[in-house]
Amino acid sequence: MSARDILDSIEPHFTKGGKLEKYYGLYEMVDTFIYTPAEVTRGTTHVRDGNDLKRTMTFVVIATFFCILMAMYNSGYQANLAMEAMGMDEANSWRSIPMSLFGYSSMNPVSNMMHGALFFLPIYLVTLAVGGVWEVLFATVRGHEVNEGFLVSSMLYTLILPPDMPLWQVALGISFGIVIGKEVFGGTGKNFLNPALTGRAFLFFAYPAAISGDAVWVGVDGYTMATPLGIAAQGGLDAVHAAGYGWFQSFMGFMPGSIGETSTLAILLGAVFLLYTKIGSYRIMAGVFGGMVATSLLFNVIGSDTNPMFAFPFYWHLTVGGFAFGMVYMATDPVSGAMTNTGRWIYGALIGVMVVLVRVVNPAFPEGMMLSILFANMFAPVIDYFVVQANIRRRMKRHV
Numbered sequence: 339m340s341a342r343d344i345l346d347s348i349e350p351h352f353t354k355g356g357k358l359e360k361y362y363g364l365y366e367m368v369d370t371f372i373y374t375p376a377e378v379t380r381g382t383t384h385v386r387d388g389n390d391l392k393r394t395m396t397f398v399v400i401a402t403f404f405c406i407l408m409a410m411y412n413s414g415y416q417a418n419l420a421m422e423a424m425g426m427d428e429a430n431s432w433r434s435i436p437m438s439l440f441g442y443s444s445m446n447p448v449s450n451m452m453h454g455a456l457f458f459l460p461i462y463l464v465t466l467a468v469g470g471v472w473e474v475l476f477a478t479v480r481g482h483e484v485n486e487g488f489l490v491s492s493m494l495y496t497l498i499l500p501p502d503m504p505l506w507q508v509a510l511g512i513s514f515g516i517v518i519g520k521e522v523f524g525g526t527g528k529n530f531l532n533p534a535l536t537g538r539a540f541l542f543f544a545y546p547a548a549i550s551g552d553a554v555w556v557g558v559d560g561y562t563m564a565t566p567l568g569i570a571a572q573g574g575l576d577a578v579h580a581a582g583y584g585w586f587q588s589f590m591g592f593m594p595g596s597i598g599e600t601s602t603l604a605i606l607l608g609a610v611f612l613l614y615t616k617i618g619s620y621r622i623m624a625g626v627f628g629g630m631v632a633t634s635l636l637f638n639v640i641g642s643d644t645n646p647m648f649a650f651p652f653y654w655h656l657t658v659g660g661f662a663f664g665m666v667y668m669a670t671d672p673v674s675g676a677m678t679n680t681g682r683w684i685y686g687a688l689i690g691v692m693v694v695l696v697r698v699v700n701p702a703f704p705e706g707m708m709l710s711i712l713f714a715n716m717f718a719p720v721i722d723y724f725v726v727q728a729n730i731r732r733r734m735k736r737h738v
Contacts, residue, residue, distance in 0.1 A: 409597040413501040414454030418444040420558040457501040468509040487526035495534040498556040511537040555594035565661040571704035574646025594630025599663040609666040618670040625686020626665040633694040647682040647698040664705035664707040674715045681721040
């Protein structure tokens with residue numbers, strides 16, 4: 339029996355008047371994610387764009403495809419490298435059962451991919467299950483349909499977590515992100531903060547040891563390894579090179595870090611797709627990148643004898659930490675970001691400036707991208723307001 343046959347057999351129970359009418363939106367989401375909907379608009383219409391919410395969210399999920407592949411491969415690769423260095427295996431872990439078929443070799447692509455999948459999939463499935471329960475619960479209480487917005491939030495949330503994140507903390511984080519970051523404001527389209535980043539921010543402040551310590555970036559118990567950005571915060575670019583990291587390696591993503599944030603190449607491939615489909619705003623991406631370049635060059639010129647991050651070049655800021663991922667997938671959130679064209683340039687530049695300020699000036703927190711985007715989220719409505727008011731004043735002067 340095909341997927342189409344299964345959906346056709348259960349459809350009468352979900353349609354209006356059926357036994358499971360309140361879950362109609364969930365059924366429709368699954369159905370139209372796989373197949374083209376048969377419903378068409380009838381009558382006199384004015385079509386501005388063929389993209390609706392369903393297609394927009396689906397395109398964002400598709401854009402993360404290369405990040406997902408790299409997330410699984412690099413997570414397994416880093417874990418296998420650590421196990422080879424320590425001369426150990428996962429005898430006390432449930433992963434040792436399926437991995438007994440592939441072995442633990444960093445030179446084996448299949449072993450790397452399968453080992454990484456055993457870190458990625460549990461986190462994603464827990465995120466999908468717990469977050470889905472909250473989505474259905476609020477949709478049932480409010481009497482509206484479940485939409486595809488959560489598919490994007492669940493995938494992005496998974497990709498910005500460390501591979502060794504405890505699953506119960508994963509559940510808490512996505513619960514906070516969905517309930518406090520989105521649903522309390524009315525659901526999709528009404529939230530002013532990015533739900534995925536809100537959930538990660540909760541985990542960062544509630545359980546900092548599980549999301550900011552050196553041991554969490556490689557999924558092997560007892561193995562500690564700092565990220566290149568963490569190394570740079572202590573000793574600058576020289577320390578990064580001394581640790582064996584080159585720029586091309588950081589661009590490709592073969593380094594410790596959050597599951598899906600390490601490969602700038604994979605992220606840029608997703609950016610090309612988002613720009614081609616006009617889902618992601620090039621103004622925001624360019625604003626973030628321009629703000630980062632300008633601020634990092636300014637710090638390079640100023641210099642410092644005590645802070646090595648002043649000399650950190652902009653092309654390294656691009657490839658380490660979560661800068662590229664945040665620039666492409668988080669900052670361009672159409673709900674929590676700026677809406678006006680001019681406002682998008684300002685909004686993006688604000689993020690780029692803030693992330694370098696946090697990375698360079700604040701010694702306690704070398705990342706900065708998450709907090710910079712959430713900070714800009716709060717100012718996005720204000721930015722749009724002043725842009726609109728400026729446009730009104732300019733047009734009024736034309737008729738004076």
